[in-house]
Amino acid sequence: MKILKFGGTSVGSAERIQSLLDIVNPAERQIVVLSAVAGTTNALVEIAKAYTSGKKDEAKDLIKQHKDKYEALIKDLFSTENGYKQGKELIDYHFNYIASLSNDLFTPTEEKIILAQGELMSTTLWHFYLAEKGIPSVLLPALDFMKIDEDNEPVVPFIKEKLEAILAEHPENMLFITQGFICRNSFGEIDNLRRGGSDYTASLIGAAIQADEIQIWTDIDGMHNNDPRVVKGTTPIAELSFDEAAELAYFGAKIxxxxxxxxxxxYNVPVRLLNTMDPKAAGTLISQNGGKKGAIRAIAAKDDITAIHIHSSRMLLAYGFLRRVFEIFERYKTPIDMITTSEVAVSLTIDDTKNLDDIIREVEDFGKVSVDREQTIICVVGDFGANTHGYAARVLDAVKHLPLRMVSYGGSDYNVSILLDSEHKVEGLRSLHHRIF
Ligand SMILES: Nc1ncnc2c1ncn2[C@@H]1O[C@H](COP(=O)(O)OP(=O)(O)O)[C@@H](O)[C@H]1O
Ligand SMILES: N[C@@H](CC(=O)OP(=O)(O)O)C(=O)O
Known part of the structure; x- marks a missing residue:
C-alpha cells in the first residue's frame, strides 16, 4: 500500500483539487493525506491571534474574507447542484464553528481547534468531489488514530492499532483520505504536529502500516541542492539517504x-518527493542506501537561531561540567542544535527561545554568558566519512570572506555546519553554491 501526501499548493485551487485525479489512481489501495488549502493555516493563525488579543471584530473580518475564498472555490469545484450544496453546508459549518469560538474563553486549546479546521475542510471537499464523480472513497478521521504523548511524540503503536482496525472495516475499498497535520494529545484534545506537519502524518502512517512507499507531492521536482528561493540554478537530487535527508530537513530545506x-x-519505508505540477519528473528518492559516497550533496539554512556562549575557568580540567550545563536545557525541554567547546568555554545554539531568560539565569551560575540573536546555521550535507578529506576546507574556503561565529564538523558523517549572523545568510548560501557545485 502507498501513502500519498499532497501539500497546500497541491490542493490550492479548485483546478488543483480536480487534477489530483491525474495522479491518484482510484483503483489502487492507498491512503491520501491532504494539507489545508494553501494560505488557510496562515489565515487560521491570524484569526486565533485576533481572538487571543481580544480583537473580535478583526477576527470576524478575517473569517468573512477567508470564507469568501472558499465560496469561490466550491463554485469552481463542483459541477452539480448537490455537490455544491454539500460543499456549501460544509464550509458554513466550519466557518460558523470558528466564529462561535469568539464567545468562549480563548486558550491555546481553542487555538489548536481553529488550526485543525483547514485540513478537515480540504479532505471533506475532496471526498465530496470524488463522490460527485462517482468515485468511492473513505474518509479516515485523523483525530481517531493520530496521537501524540505528553512529550509531543507520536504514539506509533496506537496509530498502528487504530489505523489497521479502521482499514480492516473496509476490505473492499481502495481510496482512503485523511487529514495531515492534526492529531490528539495525551489529554485527548485536538492538537497538531506543528507547521508543515502533514509530511510527518504521511511518514507516521507509512511507518505504522509498513507501507511500500510514502510519496510527498509538492510544487517542486524534489529536494534541490540549495534553497531555490534564495539561490538561482539549483538542481534536484535524484537520491538521498535517510540520514542526509534528515539533516537537510532539520536544517531548513522546507520541502x-x-x-x-x-x-x-x-521502519525502512522509502520516501519519494514528487511534483504535482510535473508528475512525470523523477523527483527525489530517499532510502536507506540512497546516498552517493564521497560527495557534497546539498546546502540548507536554518534561521532564527540564538547562540549562547558560556565562558568559565571552572571548566578547565573539570569533568561533569557539560552535563550540568546540558541538564538545564533538558529541564526546559529546549533542544540544542550545534555545540563547540574549548578548554574554558562552550558555545551552543537553540531555536526555541521560549525559556531563554530562565535558561540564561541558571547558566550564569557557571560563568560569563553572552547571547547572539538572529543567527543562521548553514548546513552542508554529504558523505564526509572518517576516510574522506578536503570537505571542511572547501566549505570554509567558500565563506572565507564572511565572519563565522561557530563551525561544526565531525558530529556526524553527513554534515558540516557553520553559524553566522543572519545578514550574511544569502551571501553564504550563494557563495557555497557557486564554489561547490
Ligand atoms: N532544498 C530545497 N529543495 C526543494 N524545495 C525547497 C528547498 N528549500 C526550500 N524549498 C521550498 O519548499 C517548497 C515546498 O514546500 P512547502 O511549501 O511546504 O510545500 P507543500 O505546501 O506542498 O507542503 C518549495 O516550493 C521550495 O520553495
Ligand atoms: N496546513 C499545515 C500543515 C502542512 O503540512 O501544510 P503544507 O503541506 O502546505 O506545508 C501548515 O500549513 O502548516
Missing part, C-alpha cells in the same frame, strides 16, 4: 517537515 524522515527511516 520536508524536520521530523518526517525518522519514522520512515525507523
Amino acid at each position: 520536508l517537515h524536520p521530523q518526517s524522515v525518522f519514522p520512515a527511516q525507523r
Whole structure:
C-alpha cells in the first residue's frame, strides 16, 4: 500500500483539487493525506491571534474574507447542484464553528481547534468531489488514530492499532483520505504536529502500516541542492539517504517537515518527493542506501537561531561540567542544535527561545554568558566519512570572506555546519553554491 501526501499548493485551487485525479489512481489501495488549502493555516493563525488579543471584530473580518475564498472555490469545484450544496453546508459549518469560538474563553486549546479546521475542510471537499464523480472513497478521521504523548511524540503503536482496525472495516475499498497535520494529545484534545506537519502524518502512517512507499507531492521536482528561493540554478537530487535527508530537513530545506524522515527511516519505508505540477519528473528518492559516497550533496539554512556562549575557568580540567550545563536545557525541554567547546568555554545554539531568560539565569551560575540573536546555521550535507578529506576546507574556503561565529564538523558523517549572523545568510548560501557545485 502507498501513502500519498499532497501539500497546500497541491490542493490550492479548485483546478488543483480536480487534477489530483491525474495522479491518484482510484483503483489502487492507498491512503491520501491532504494539507489545508494553501494560505488557510496562515489565515487560521491570524484569526486565533485576533481572538487571543481580544480583537473580535478583526477576527470576524478575517473569517468573512477567508470564507469568501472558499465560496469561490466550491463554485469552481463542483459541477452539480448537490455537490455544491454539500460543499456549501460544509464550509458554513466550519466557518460558523470558528466564529462561535469568539464567545468562549480563548486558550491555546481553542487555538489548536481553529488550526485543525483547514485540513478537515480540504479532505471533506475532496471526498465530496470524488463522490460527485462517482468515485468511492473513505474518509479516515485523523483525530481517531493520530496521537501524540505528553512529550509531543507520536504514539506509533496506537496509530498502528487504530489505523489497521479502521482499514480492516473496509476490505473492499481502495481510496482512503485523511487529514495531515492534526492529531490528539495525551489529554485527548485536538492538537497538531506543528507547521508543515502533514509530511510527518504521511511518514507516521507509512511507518505504522509498513507501507511500500510514502510519496510527498509538492510544487517542486524534489529536494534541490540549495534553497531555490534564495539561490538561482539549483538542481534536484535524484537520491538521498535517510540520514542526509534528515539533516537537510532539520536544517531548513522546507520541502520536508524536520521530523518526517525518522519514522520512515525507523521502519525502512522509502520516501519519494514528487511534483504535482510535473508528475512525470523523477523527483527525489530517499532510502536507506540512497546516498552517493564521497560527495557534497546539498546546502540548507536554518534561521532564527540564538547562540549562547558560556565562558568559565571552572571548566578547565573539570569533568561533569557539560552535563550540568546540558541538564538545564533538558529541564526546559529546549533542544540544542550545534555545540563547540574549548578548554574554558562552550558555545551552543537553540531555536526555541521560549525559556531563554530562565535558561540564561541558571547558566550564569557557571560563568560569563553572552547571547547572539538572529543567527543562521548553514548546513552542508554529504558523505564526509572518517576516510574522506578536503570537505571542511572547501566549505570554509567558500565563506572565507564572511565572519563565522561557530563551525561544526565531525558530529556526524553527513554534515558540516557553520553559524553566522543572519545578514550574511544569502551571501553564504550563494557563495557555497557557486564554489561547490
Ligand atoms: N532544498 C530545497 N529543495 C526543494 N524545495 C525547497 C528547498 N528549500 C526550500 N524549498 C521550498 O519548499 C517548497 C515546498 O514546500 P512547502 O511549501 O511546504 O510545500 P507543500 O505546501 O506542498 O507542503 C518549495 O516550493 C521550495 O520553495
Ligand atoms: N496546513 C499545515 C500543515 C502542512 O503540512 O501544510 P503544507 O503541506 O502546505 O506545508 C501548515 O500549513 O502548516
